[in-house]
């Protein structure tokens with residue numbers, strides 16, 4: 001039995017790969033939902049709003065291949081060449097032209113469509129929710145994983161960001177000190193971001209002389225994009241707030257966001273149906289404070305993460321461990337594919 005810790009993209013895909021070749025596993029997930037940093041919420045009229053991962057590009061070959069394998073469609077992010085720009089809190093809002101960009105894509109039906117599709121390929125009892133792993137003991141012939149319940153297996157896959165396992169899970173015997181040190185200093189992509197989305201009855205910004213894109217240094221919003229569904233029948237705007245606004249209460253932050261969108265997009269921006277935000281630094285199963293601030297992607301993809309430990313009883317996954325695109329959905333896929341290959345090879349060898 002393989003025990004996979006974490007039901008984000010990397011944990012779920014590892015499980016799916018094992019399922020396909022008949023290797024038994026269980027996924028333990030601390031949250032009461034699957035998906036981790038992929039989290040689509042649905043507003044009025046089922047309008048999808050991405051609180052986590054949203055975009056990918058042509059360079060993200062692992063993710064694109066997986067979407068094709070699973071028959072999941074994707075579509076190009078709707079983007080005007082004309083955007084609103086606020087250079088500073090004191091300068092006026094300008095409409096400026098941006099150079100043409102490489103296309104970026106979104107997953108049809110929302111990013112959670114990928115998570116739910118993988119989940120549907122598994123059995124209901126393959127995933128156990130509300131199991132926060134606190135301790136892992138490597139015994140001579142097995143591994144004991146301690147969460148709310150105790151689980152026994154032959155191998156463990158840690159499919160959670162390195163900083164989280166390094167700081168939160170007790171290993172017995174302990175992991176190599178240099179691995180722990182690197183993991184503690186590994187940036188978890190977007191762990192400190194704030195995402196917001198608003199839904200509308202119509203795409204009021206899609207008229208001559210207006211645009212749905214905003215880049216701002218005037219806060220709280222820093223980037224804001226058209227977020228309609230692929231058919232453009234459900235209407236939304238979505239983007240990021242400067243992470244320093246996490247200090248404010250929800251109501252205060254929301255009031256500042258609404259004031260900013262009203263000043264940029266006009267009074268119609270106030271007629272939203274849903275307002276949704278996610279302050280990821282409040283999500284304790286994603287965010288972990290660092291002793292010294294990390295730079296973006298620090299130690300992401302470190303080759304140490306691709307070794308196995310305790311005679312192959314422990315393998316590491318998660319986006320941040322990946323050799324390609326670490327931090328991104330593509331990295332989570334790359335990492336899961338590699339880990340699954342490793343486990344399958346080891347298990348087939350032990351059967352021979």
Ligand SMILES: Cc1cc2nc3c(=O)[nH]c(=O)nc-3n(C[C@H](O)[C@H](O)[C@H](O)COP(=O)(O)OP(=O)(O)OC[C@H]3O[C@@H](n4cnc5c(N)ncnc54)[C@H](O)[C@@H]3O)c2cc1C
Pocket residue numbers: 005006007008009010011028029030031034035036037038051052053054055056131132133134159160161164168189190191193194195280285286317318319320327328329330331332
């Ligand atoms: C706001 C935001 C925007 C993003 N935007 C993009 C984007 O546009 N494009 C892109 O490619 N990527 C983006 N990303 C990154 C992308 O979401 C991640 O790379 C990817 O989802 C990581 O998957 P993962 O499985 O490695 O980790 P996670 O999704 O973090 O999954 C780890 C899982 O482990 C669980 N867990 C944690 N601790 C324990 C424990 N002790 N016991 C049991 N379970 C535990 C967690 O609850 C979680 O479900 C974004 C992320 C965020 C937060």
